[in-house]
Each structure stands twice: as structure tokens, then as C-alpha cells.
Amino acid sequence: MELTRRDVLAALAAASAGCSFPEDASGDGFSSEETETLVSLAEVVYPSDVTSIENFVRDYSLARVEGRGEYREGMRDAIAELDEHAETFHDQAFAALPKPTRDEALRGLGVDAADPDPEGATRERVRYYLVNELLFALYTTPTGGELLGTENPPGHPGGTRSYQGAR
Amino acid sequence: MSPDRTPAGRADVCVVGAGPAGALVAERLATAGRDVVVLEAGPRFEQDREEQMETYLRPAHAETEVWDMGGPRDAFVSSGRSYPLNALRVKGVGGSTLHWQGMVMRLHEQDFELESSVGLGRDWPIDYADLKPYYAAAESALGVAGADDNPFAPPRDEPFPMPAFPPSKSDSLFADACESAGITTHSVPNARNSESYDGRSACVGYGTCSPVCPSGAKYDATTTIADAEEAGARVVSEVPVQRLEHDAAGERVTGAVYATPDGEEHTQEAREFVLACGGVETPRLLLLSDSPQYPDGLANSSGAVGRYFMDHLFAGMGGRVGEETRQHHVGFMTSESHQFYDRPDDSRSAIKLEFLNYAGPSPVGAALSGDDWGDELVERVRDSYGNHLAMGGLVEQLPRAENRIRLHPTKTDDHGNPVPEVVWSLDERTRRTIERANEIQRRVFDELGVEPDWVTGPESTTPTAHHMGTTRMGEDPEASVVDPELRTHDLSNLSIASSSVFVTAGAMNPTLTIAALALKCADHLEERL
Numbered sequence: 163m164e165l166t167r168r169d170v171l172a173a174l175a176a177a178s179a180g181c182s183f184p185e186d187a188s189g190d191g192f193s194s195e196e197t198e199t200l201v202s203l204a205e206v207v208y209p210s211d212v213t214s215i216e217n218f219v220r221d222y223s224l225a226r227v228e229g230r231g232e233y234r235e236g237m238r239d240a241i242a243e244l245d246e247h248a249e250t251f252h253d254q255a256f257a258a259l260p261k262p263t264r265d266e267a268l269r270g271l272g273v274d275a276a277d278p279d280p281e282g283a284t285r286e287r288v289r290y291y292l293v294n295e296l297l298f299a300l301y302t303t304p305t306g307g308e309l310l311g312t313e314n315p316p317g318h319p320g321g322t323r324s325y326q327g328a329r
Numbered sequence: 330m331s332p333d334r335t336p337a338g339r340a341d342v343c344v345v346g347a348g349p350a351g352a353l354v355a356e357r358l359a360t361a362g363r364d365v366v367v368l369e370a371g372p373r374f375e376q377d378r379e380e381q382m383e384t385y386l387r388p389a390h391a392e393t394e395v396w397d398m399g400g401p402r403d404a405f406v407s408s409g410r411s412y413p414l415n416a417l418r419v420k421g422v423g424g425s426t427l428h429w430q431g432m433v434m435r436l437h438e439q440d441f442e443l444e445s446s447v448g449l450g451r452d453w454p455i456d457y458a459d460l461k462p463y464y465a466a467a468e469s470a471l472g473v474a475g476a477d478d479n480p481f482a483p484p485r486d487e488p489f490p491m492p493a494f495p496p497s498k499s500d501s502l503f504a505d506a507c508e509s510a511g512i513t514t515h516s517v518p519n520a521r522n523s524e525s526y527d528g529r530s531a532c533v534g535y536g537t538c539s540p541v542c543p544s545g546a547k548y549d550a551t552t553t554i555a556d557a558e559e560a561g562a563r564v565v566s567e568v569p570v571q572r573l574e575h576d577a578a579g580e581r582v583t584g585a586v587y588a589t590p591d592g593e594e595h596t597q598e599a600r601e602f603v604l605a606c607g608g609v610e611t612p613r614l615l616l617l618s619d620s621p622q623y624p625d626g627l628a629n630s631s632g633a634v635g636r637y638f639m640d641h642l643f644a645g646m647g648g649r650v651g652e653e654t655r656q657h658h659v660g661f662m663t664s665e666s667h668q669f670y671d672r673p674d675d676s677r678s679a680i681k682l683e684f685l686n687y688a689g690p691s692p693v694g695a696a697l698s699g700d701d702w703g704d705e706l707v708e709r710v711r712d713s714y715g716n717h718l719a720m721g722g723l724v725e726q727l728p729r730a731e732n733r734i735r736l737h738p739t740k741t742d743d744h745g746n747p748v749p750e751v752v753w754s755l756d757e758r759t760r761r762t763i764e765r766a767n768e769i770q771r772r773v774f775d776e777l778g779v780e781p782d783w784v785t786g787p788e789s790t791t792p793t794a795h796h797m798g799t800t801r802m803g804e805d806p807e808a809s810v811v812d813p814e815l816r817t818h819d820l821s822n823l824s825i826a827s828s829s830v831f832v833t834a835g836a837m838n839p840t841l842t843i844a845a846l847a848l849k850c851a852d853h854l855e856e857r858l
Binding site for chain 1: 531686693714
């Protein structure tokens with residue numbers, strides 16, 4: 163299932179980020195390394211049959227933090243801590259690890275069982291700022307919702323026909 | 330720069346509370362050219378509503394964070410059966426309509442004459458015909474989408490402002506089962522745009538109506554407040570009124586004393602005062618306004634202030650069927666049954682049956698809450714979402730003096746005022762009626778061939794945040810707080826526009842009746858000014 167620019171716009175509509183791509187993609191967003199970490203994380207937490215993850219994550223994340231410096235810093239800190247954990251226990255940055263090892267690193271940090279908390283411990287902030295951030299982006303789109311059984315998930319302004327049974 | 334919160338000169342009308350009742354009173358009187366000041370305890374919410382929606386959808390946040398509910402400002406004590414006062418009550422410009430679901434039914438004719446018809450509760454001093462034109466005006470003001478397909482509804486003279494939302498996929502499953510069970514279903518009047526109305530868009534299906542509608546299709550009182558301000562009303566936020574002061578004769582209120590965020594206290598003077606701060610804060614403010622002349626609280630010579638507190642009780646059940654039910658596509662209901670509303674005798678109170686469109690877990694909530702991700706997550710959520718069905722229902726609670734709001738003797742709020750103590754319990758008739766609602770719901774589930782996997786009955790029932798009865802309306806000054814014109818018996822320039830004036834609760838969501846009474850209150854005020 164391919165993620166498209168339309169999915170990026172749908173995800174942004176559900177998030178507090180407006181509904182447009184930032185005009186200047188080189189602005190205050192993320193470094194290329196940070197973006198790589200986000201993409202490599204999405205490859206782990208997204209279902210295996212989702213494709214074009216890189217463009218989706220790149221475009222969504224950049225638009226998502228535009229004008230939201232505090233949120234961006236929360237994401238950047240969480241990325242740095244995730245990388246630090248990967249370096250400590252797996253000797254490489256998170257993005258450089260094979261996909262199964264990334265999964266292992268996340269679980270080793272306790273992110274799977276962590277409650278999302280923007281002010282919590284590392285595992286809780288990684289869960290909030292990174293894992294749940296990416297899951298929220300995907301599953302509030304019709305494409306992500308369809309994977310779960312609904313093309314009009316909560317958060318997506320999908321109109322008033324689908325609840326009547328129309329597809 | 331913070332807004333000017335110093336008092337205006339003596340106003341024609343001072344309204345306490347900027348929820349739907351206060352907003353409608355303010356809008357009508359300001360439009361009529363009156364000088365109106367509204368004092369609101371809570372803030373103006375100016376954040377992005379999509380941001381609020383995200384706060385709601387992401388599991389790191391409590392739902393009460395969306396509208397800043399609770400905390401020291403809203404401290405309270407619950408005695409008897411646990412009462413979650415701040416779970417659904419919003420303080421701020423717009424009041425609890427910011428959070429509400431937006432169901433707007435008229436009370437039935439029998440609701441106004443319950444004592445004389447079946448020997449329950451007490452009759453209202455007004456009847457349905459008195460309120461009927463105000464119901465129509467309220468439906469117009471809020472913007473109601475509805476249809477004339479309800480054979481149990483009271484008579485009406487005009488169509489709804491907008492067409493009803495069509496029934497849902499799950500409604501159609503319930504409709505077949507209900508037909509087999511001899512139960513008639515019909516549409517739900519919604520204060521939610523089924524088409525563009527009053528400058529607001531039609532519903533676009535965000536599915537998060539309660540607690541927040543990002544599109545503005547759901548009515549909330551900020552729109553009426555905006556109209557009031559456009560007409561010249563002054564609305565001051567974050568100024569909780571601490572007490573009312575009266576003249577030496579004890580016949581008229583002279584001022585509303587309010588606190589500002591910077592710790593100042595001011596007094597707003599006015600010719601007329603309207604309390605529109607809900608079924609808990611309205612009696613609390615009267616009790617806080619005691620004086621040597623009124624040692625038991627203002628407007629309380631009857632002793633009824635704070636008493637007869639009522640809420641509606643939830644009764645429901647849910648289960649899973651062998652097909653897709655399309656839940657959580659929208660956050661509102663589209664079918665109900667009022668067949669069991671009117672009471673045949675004194676054996677039970679009113680029951681309103683509902684068919685939910687958001688049964689079972691939300692797919693987004695489920696996706697963000699597990700300890701898995703990737704394919705495992707999809708498998709888990711697909712297994713938990715998609716084929717749930719649920720029925721709900723509201724059950725009437727009759728007025729009893731022992732259910733009450735009173736001032737707590739020791740606990741105080743962030744301004745040093747005694748907090749409200751909610752003394753609340755269920756009587757046997759209410760329990761029996763909840764059981765009866767469950768029996769009817771069980772019949773429907775039997776027809777569906779579904780074994781419910783949850784039931785909310787008399788033991789597990791919860792209140793539904795409809796706070797009513799605490800300054801009841803009546804002709805007799807010794808047994809009621811306000812007269813049929815919503816003016817207190819004791820003070821000639823003090824009116825109350827609130828569910829607190831309800832004499833009985835019925836089992837309909839109360840906001841349309843609150844709005845109708847507010848419009849009636851505004852008419853009486855305009856006659857006097």
C-alpha cells in the first residue's frame with residue numbers, strides 16, 4: 163500500500179499543522195541524519211506492506227513542526243536519545259542498524275511497554291514524540307485507516323457518507 | 330496585554346456564565362439594544378481546534394485537558410454515590426457546549442405534568458404549550474438537523490431548520506432487530522449542521538464531536554457569544570463571580586462581585602442580574618451570597634436552593650456481530666427510540682433509548698495504545714475494531730430533597746470559597762427503570778442473536794453530566810426558588826436561566842430546554858427593562 167502526497171495532506175489535516183507543505187523545505191526542520199532516523203523508525207513501526215515511507219515521513223514531519231519549535235525540539239531530543247541508546251547497545255546509529263535490530267533496540271529501551279509522555283523518561287518521550295507521532299500520522303489517513311478497517315478514521319474529515327455504509 | 334477586566338458602568342443586565350443559556354440571554358438583550366455585561370469564570374479558548382483534537386486522540390493526554398477542566402478552580406467533594414463533576418463540565422466562553430455531543434430533543438408534554446398524570450415528582454408551573462414557541466426559536470438559534478419521523482415526539486408547528494442526518498449502517502442492523510422486537514426507531518435531532526447553516530459548514534466527519542469539533546459544524550455557544558458581542562454585549566472572561574450583593578431592603582441585587590486573574594476584586598452593578606452558570610455553580614453562588622438578612626443564602630427562603638439535584642443515568646449494553654458495523658466514522662448518533670419515554674404509571678420513570686455509532690474501541694486510539702507495532706499492531710486492531718454494536722439510554726431520576734449541592738464545611742477552592750459538595754444517590758425506582766431499560770436492550774440484542782459482552786446496569790451506571798433541579802421553578806415561594814418567569818421569588822431583579830430551574834428531569838438531553846428557557850427568560854427581562 164503506497165503512501166502518497168495525498169496521504170501526507172490527510173495526515174496533516176488531522177494534526178495541528180494545517181494542510182499544506184512548507185514553502186521552504188530547507189527551513190528549520192530536521193537534519194538529514196534526523197530525518198533518516200525518523201524514516202528508519204517508521205520502517206519498523208509501520209506495517210510491512212506500506213511503501214513510499216520515506217517521502218511520507220519526510221514531508222509530514224517537516225510540515226508538522228513548522229512554527230512549532232518546542233515540539234520539534236522534543237522530537238529532536240528524542241531522536242538523539244534513541245541514537246545514543248543504539249550507539250551504546252548496538253554500536254551504530256539507529257538508522258544504520260538492520261531492521262530487526264532496530265526493533266530490538268526499541269524494545270530494549272522499553273518503548274513498546276512505555277506510556278507516551280512528552281515530559282517523561284527517555285522511553286516515554288521516544289514513544290510520544292517518535293513512535294506515536296508516526297503512528298498518529300499514518301492511522302489518521304484513509305490509507306492507514308483502511309489497514310485497520312476504516313477509510314474514515316477519527317481525526318480524518320472523511321465526510322458523512324462512509325458511516326452510512328458506503329465505500 | 331491582558332484585557333480590561335474592570336467593571337463597566339451600571340449595566341442594564343449582568344449575566345453570570347457564558348454557556349448556551351447566558352449567551353442566548355445576552356445575545357437577545359444586546360440585540361434589543363440593552364447594555365449587557367457577561368461575566369465568565371473560565372477562559373476564552375483560542376487554541377487551534379485541530380490541536381485540541383490531537384490532544385484528545387493521542388493517549389498521552391487526559392480528555393479533560395482539551396478544555397482545561399478540573400483543577401483547584403473546580404475542586405469539589407462527592408458524598409454518597411461517586412459523582413465525577415468535572416468529567417464533562419467545561420468552564421469557559423461557550424461552556425459545556427464546547428464538549429457536548431449536541432443532542433437536542435424537546436421534553437414531552439407529560440414531563441411538565443408528571444405529578445398530576447402519574448403521581449410522580451412534581452408538575453412544572455408551565456406546560457409544553459408555554460415552551461413550544463421557545464423550543465422552535467431555540468432550534469433555530471442552535472441550528473438543529475432533524476426529521477418529523479418520530480411518532481412519540483410532542484407536537485411541533487414548523488419543520489426543523491435542517492434535514493436530519495441519515496441513519497447509519499449500524500442503525501439499519503438495529504432497525505431490523507427492533508422491528509422484530511416491536512420497537513420503533515426514528516431519527517435524532519442534532520445541533521450539528523447537516524448542511525451549511527448560520528455561517529458554519531456542514532459536518533465533515535472528523536468523528537471527534539465530543540470533546541471537540543474542529544470544523545465548527547457542531548453548535549457551541551461561542552457562536553452566540555460572538556453574535557452577542559457583535560450586538561454590543563461585553564463579555565469578560567476569567568472572572569469567577571464570588572458573591573452577589575443586595576440592597577438594604579433585601580429586595581434587589583445590587584452587584585456581582587468578581588475576582589480577576591491578578592487578584593483584584595470588582596463589583597459589576599446592573600438593573601437586572603441573570604445567573605446562567607449551570608446546575609451546580611448557580612446554587613453554589615446563591616449559597617455563597619449569604620448575608621445577615623439571608624443567612625441561608627440568597628433567594629433561598631424556600632430552603633430549596635441546592636436541593637432536588639438530578640442527573641440522567643446511563644443504561645447500556647454492547648457486543649459484536651458477524652459483519653462490519655462502520656463505527657467511529659462519526660461521533661454522533663443518528664437513531665433513537667422514544668417508545669418507552671412516557672410513563673404508563675408510577676412504576677418507572679422515563680427511558681430514552683439510543684443506538685451508538687461509536688461502539689467499541691476507536692481504531693486510532695487502539696493503534697496508539699498497544700505494546701506492539703508493525704504488522705502485529707494491524708492484526709490486533711483489525712481484530713478489535715469493526716464489528717461492534719452498542720445501545721445506550723438515558724434514564725430519568727426524580728427529584729428528591731436529599732440529593733443536593735451544598736457548600737462543603739472545610740474544603741475551599743482557589744479563591745478560598747467553600748467548594749460544592751455533591752450529595753447524590755440513586756433511589757429504587759431509578760434502579761428499577763435502569764433494569765427495565767436493560768431488559769428492552771437485551772430484547773434487541775436477542776433479536777440480533779448477539780450475546781452482549783458488556784452491560785451497564787443499576788450498579789455500574791454513571792451520571793451523564795446533566796445537572797438539574799437545584800433552583801426549581803414553581804408558583805409557591807415556600808417550595809421553589811424561581812417563578813414561571815424564571816425570576817427568583819425573593820429578589821425582584823434576579824433571574825435564573827439554567828437547567829437548575831427544571832422541576833423534573835425527563836430523560837432528554839437538557840440543552841434544548843435550557844436554551845428555550847433562556848429565550849423565555851430574555852423575553853421576560855425585556856418586558857421589565
